[in-house]
Amino acid sequence: MSWMARSASLNGLRVFETAARHLSFTAAARELRSTQSAVSQQVRALEEQLGLPLFERIYRGVKLTEAGHTLFVSVQESFAGIDRTIERLQHRHRHPHVNILTDFSFAAYWLMPRLPSFRERYPHVDVRIVTNQGVLDWRTQEVDVAIVFCDERALAGGVPLLFHEDVFPVCSPGFLQQHGPIESIEALSRAPLLTLTADQGQRWLDWPSYFRQLGGIAYHESSELTFNNYTLLIQAAIAGQGIAMGWSGLVDDLLDKGMLIGLSDMRLRSARGYGVVDARPDAPGEAKRALWEWILECAARQT
Structure with missing residues (x-):
């Protein structure tokens, strides 16, 4: 930017923009609550600073020169951008926002049921939820807080724990009525199980690991129903289509409402x-x- 451009005052450009918009120094003076002579003097001072004629004085008015028209378009765009920025900053000051990144299941089953209490306590804060079913990388997204499923290394590295992975089979009351009680790991392994895939590198517990750790059974996933979305899988379990793996903290409300029954004797943490x-x-x-x-605070109340 040249010294000449830097010397153009913001007030002089504002006067110029107003005069160019009205194509009248008199109308510009009325809008600015000034005088026609003061507007004319400020425009002339700007022309002298730039070394360019911006207006042609004609009978009963003015018209823009080619340079004046070019500057007018640029100044209008710049002022509009400044106005938008100021409006955003003022809105952000009045209504600060915070972006949360988490997975679909946590958002649906843990965060959303509790969020009204936060909004009641902080009505001036806008909360924006960003969800993803894959491995969550908060470093590549515009988020402030990430709630993620962590392995042992991350938790040992200082990430505050909300709750441990605590799993047990869940199914609908109708499923148990149709298939009878599931009272052993062996009986569970023969039941229709709903499978959550981990094709994007997620580290949560799956059925083979569950059976291996809890019962020493070499279970191989069948071709029952497979999902890559835990929310849909739970809906299938509610509909009586099979047994799902339930995560404590996510399915608690569904258990309390009687939509699902937990086989808590087969719990694994x-x-x-x-x-x-x-x-x-x-x-x-x-x-x-x-x-x-x-x-x-919510997590502490849950534990």
């Missing part, structure tokens, strides 16, 4: 679990702090 991550530690804020503390 791992060292993994859901943790909460500050995705932007270099960007502190009251909204993020409030959400962070609320998440940990």
